[in-house]
Amino acid sequence: MTPRQLLEKLENLGIIDPKVLGKIRTEIEKSDKKIKPKSVLAFLVKKKHITEQQAKILLTSAKESPKKENDFEFVDPEPAVDKDFDTGDLIGLGNQDVVAEVDATVPEVNVAVDYDATQTLVDAGDLAEDFAVPVVNPIEIGSVMPTEVGVPQEQAFDALADDGYASGAYETQSGPQQTLASFRGKKDRSDQWATKWLYVGFGILGTLLIGVTVLWFVNIGQKPEDMFEAAMSSFNKQSYGDAQKKFDNYLDQYATHKDAPKAKVKRIHAIIRGTYGLRNYTEVIKQAQTLLPELREQEDANSQMEELRDDLAVMLPTSLADISKKAIKTTKLEEMKEGLAKVKGFYALVEDPVYIPNSRRKSPSVNDNYLKIANNIATIEGQIEKEEQYELDLVQIERLNEAKKTDQAFAVYRKLTRNYGDLASRSAIRELMVKISQTEQALVKQIELPELRPTNVPRRGAVEQTVVLSVTSGKPVPALKDEVVAFLAEGSVYGIDAGEGVVKWRRFVGFETTNQPEVTTDGKVIVSDQRNNDLLQLDLQSGQLIWRVEIQEPFLAPSLTEQAVILNTESGKLLQLDRATGELRNSIQLPQAINVGAMLADRDPYLYQVGSYQNLYVISNQTFDCVEVFSLGHYEGSISTVPQTWTGHILLVVNLGGQSDLYVLKPRDKGRALELVQVIPGIVSGTVSTPMKRFGRWMLLTSDTGELRILELYPEEEKNPVKVLTQDVFDAKGSERVFVTTEGSNLWVAGKGIMRYRVPRNLAQFNRIVNVDSGDTFLTPVSKLDDYLFHIKKRNRSGMVSASLVDAMELKTVWRTDLGGELAGSPILYNDAVIAVNNQGDTFPLDETVVSSGIASASMRASKIRSDLQFETLVELPDSKFVCFGAEGRKDMLLVDLKKNKSRVLSLVKPANQIACPPIAFGSDVIVPTLTGQVARVNPNSGAMQGTPFQPALQPNGMTPKWFEPARLDENQLVIARGQIDKEMPSVIYTLSASSPRSVKKTGELVCPSPVKSNVVLSGSQLFGVLETADGDKLTAFSSQPVAIVKAVALESDFVSGPWATQAGILVATSNGKLTCYEDDLSLKWSAELQSVKFACAPALTANANGRLMLCYQNGNVVWLAAETGKLISKVDLGQPINHRPLLKGDKMYFGGMDGTIHIVDQPKQEIQ
DSSP states (O other), X not given: OOHHHHHHHHHHHXXXXXXXXXXXXXXXXXXXXXXXHHHHHHHHHHTTSSOHHXXXXXHHHHHHOOOOTTOOOOOOOOOOOOOOOOGGGGGOSSOHHHHHHSOSOOOOOOOOOOSOTTSOSSOXXXXXHHSOOOOOOHHHHHXXXXXXXXXXXXXXXXXXXXXXXXXXXXXXXXXXXXXXXXXXXXXXXXXXXXSTHHHHHHHHHHHHHHHHHHHHHHHHTSOHHHHHHHXXXXXXXXXXXHHHHHHHHHHHHOTTSTTHHHHHHHHHHHHHXXXXXXXXXXXXXXXXXXXXXXXXXXXXXXXXXXXXXXXXXXXXXXXXXXXXXXXXXXXXXXXXXXXXXXXXXXXXXXXXXXXXXXXXXXXXXXXXXXXXXXXXXXXXXXXHHHHHHHHHHHHHHHHHHHTTOHHHHXXXXXXXXXXXXXXXXXXXXXXXXXXXXXXXXXXXXXXXXXXXXXXXXXXXXXXXXXXXXXXXXXXXXXXXXXXXXXXXXXXXXXXXXXXXXOEEEEEEOOTTOOOOOEEOTTXXXXXXXXXXXXXXXXXXXXXXXXXXXXXXXXXXXXXXXXXXXXXXXXXXXXXXXXXXXXXEEEEEEOSSOOOSOOEEOSSSSEEEEEOSSSEEEEEETTTOOEEEEEEOOOOXXXXXXXXXXXXXXXXXXXXXXXXXXXXXXXXXXXXXXXXXXXXXXXXXXXXXXXXXXXXXXXXXXXXXXXXXXXXXXXXXXXXXXXXXXXXXXXXXXXXXXXXXXXXXXXXXXXXXXXXXXXXXXXXXXXXXXXXXXXXXXXXSOOEEETTEEEEEEEOTTOSOEEEEEEEXXXXXXXXXXXXXXXXXXXXEEETTEEEEEOTTSOEEEEOHHHHHHTEEOOSBOGGGTOSSOXXXXXXXXXXXXXXXXXXXXXXXXXXXXXXTTEEEEEEXXXXXXXXXXXXXXXXXXXXXXXXXXXXXXXXXXXXXXXXXXXXXXXXXXXXXXXXXXXXXXXXXXXXXXXXXXXXXXXXXXXXXXXXXXXXXEEEXXXXXXXXXXXXXXXXXXXXXXXXXXXXXXXXXXXXXXXXXXXXXXXXXXXXXXXXXXXXXXXXXXXXXXXXXEEOTTOOEEEEEEOSOSOBSSOOEEOTTSSSEEEEEBTTSEEEEEETTTOOEEEEEEOSSOEEEEEEEETTEEEEEETTSEXXXXXXXXXXXX
């Protein structure tokens, strides 16, 4: 702060006569010396314009809180320190002769000074001439302060003393007289009466008496109007202390004068405004509470207070907002409660409309302060609630721990810290959670599981044989021939020859399975069947079962040692199985659940198991005893990867939602006595679900958001031994998982696409060399085989899974095998041979040799033409032809001529190039409903539209028509329903004629009164469909010529699928899990309970079903019902999911699997009794 700024602040405070400040300002400007603010303050203390304590406050404020101009604020000064010094320093300004005369020793007194009193402000002579004030004994400077209420100095500084800023003998409205801190000077042991200062004192007293007398005569002689105007002038100049003094003098003499009511208001206004200028907000509120009620009883107070209200609307809410803000910063519960009570006690004042009317509160700035107050009060109340809950929960957690109910204790802790995250870092609760972790060690128990016995008998299903449809292209690699790679894809584990790409074997383990197979060093493979909760060991070359153990509950990915398999169940069991036989060696139960597998130590005889929350368990490999429980403090499920051991350290990644933290532990005693030596917060953004990977001497960390970190370990450093060496980011959008493989200085990252980095060991920086297949999704970890990589991916715009061998450096494909994916349609029969078409249009003949081998090769390959084909509808045509179509919106089309053993890939030609629903055969052509709203007749040999399509009224812009699958009425006519688009475009049922190849014409229509929810089918002479009415879904019968509603019947619950027209009747599946059969007159025939409403195909009576209705569910269950009664006759469980209608050939049924397979099943002969 400059001297000029100091003088401006003093002038605003109104504690010094403006004339005095003006003269000082003039002297400073004339001086050729650099004047410091403390010199000005020293001079003012000497002249008794301010006290030493006031100077100290001003000086401390200037030093500690530098602020912009007109933003002055007092701060609490340092406490006074007693020390001996020459008391002459206190008057070392202006009159050096007097200083020289001061005796070196003075009586013991207390004065607090924090400025250089010996520095001269201006020339001593000039000051003596301009400010001729008698020099007083320095003792008096620290011991005399005016105590009269209303004196400017007291108004400005006594308020500060209430908050601990000033000290001295004074009295406030809210407290008794205070005592000044003393200053210890040098003791004067001479006769105090034999000194010239006695005469000086009497002289000063006489001078003061004369001055008071003169002042009395001057005031008596003033007119009341002049006194009032003088006071108002000081007020308007913001000299509030001077204004208060003048108002007091005026009111003392002229209490009944006409301006007295206004003077009373202005006097209070000046007091509060002066304190507000000092930013002593607590005193502002206290003064307002004391002084404002005096105005309520004054006549004409309402009109007199108008100007005051404008200022109160600013001062009072601002003050309380600041007070409430400071109350938030308290940390002790009792202090919080006291602070809240104080704020609420003050709140009534700012809510009083007499002082702050509602009209003033509408001002944005004023209203903002009210919002701050309300928010601060809510915050304090929240803090109090938090602290009270904290104290209660600490007691509860302690009691639960003593009762060994650690799971309940953790539940209380999780709830508390999730509601109040900052509490987790408090030492008291951290120490308590460590105690609970120690308690948990005793709760880890050895258990007996006699039911876990291995067997070499596979699970039996109804499937007699499964044939895998696979297509291999490319060149073999002789060096890798007979090296089998096992992988999981589309619910099945495959063994594939790495040299030739030929599928050797397949075992279905369920779409629920996520654990990749683990190959052992002795030519075996450990396989998880998470559908049935089985653990299996297979021969890697043949896929034959060696042993199988029914774990009987969900489990995680196993860990392998040379002789054992370590398996963790989600419920917290740890199992140690003999790797050769599957026999259970040891088993323990942890006191909490598990969501990641165990980590095996490199050298120490321990495994480390992360609990679902809080704990890390250290288990002996030999005895399976728990030897230690370390309190990590993680939240439930926040660790999703197995810990990593690294040169005597253990690394874990804790996911925290928006970021992940790295924890580094160090065992101090041969794998035990764990100590947390480092936490790297936010090492990556997002979560980490990819296990860390050793990369030479480094460790590689990969996040799901595509961030790469190379870490280096400095094992000699006790604290913070892990450093982030370098980093990179790749595009991981659309990747379900990210897989990392390393060798030498090469790094491969697969997720959405695959890329190779080269990371020079001496530079430790990422150099991206090649990036390919950016649209493909990689499904499994990448394997390095000699100079090649083996990987599994799902190709972009394809429903197939591709297993590929690629050059490791350039990532160019050597060979590729396509498998998986749903079939394009049901198997078909041609010349007593079964024909199947996979998802990408490859055609497979299945003869006895193929069926026996279990592996089929394509005879016609559409995928050789294009790799992005995807078909899901197969339509049979005359002359041993069929045509395949893709999903809604696709224009791809495949025509297969079995007689000629040829297939062609075509595209639908505009305007019929975007199908809206499955087409149907119509003679040698197909009827194609399109997304443009047309119903066209298409020539399958060319993909072109035949003649003129049917075009209904155009739908609104941007609206896509909802066509339901059409149905044949006879040789020339069909029926099709369009769903409701909006209120302007209701549902319509059309009958169309396609008798002429030149056009498709409308022959009838019905604008439905309610939306259509299903396709329309023909049974007898009537049409049937489902309408969504206000009274619920209804099965509705329509006449066909003309189209009109005949009858409707309400369904038991919401419509799910159907209707199907069968020889048994009209069938409809509803959401209550029932299949209902209706006669053509809509009378109820029967109703049967369903296992599921997810059908693989439409229910149907087949030619050789002997009056049995076959229902095929997607989960692989097939049941037969009596067509007349709906009674269950027989059932089989394929044990594998299926899709499409089965082909019946003799006593065999050929089902299409959901993963590109054909399952062959015997038709059941035995009926259920």
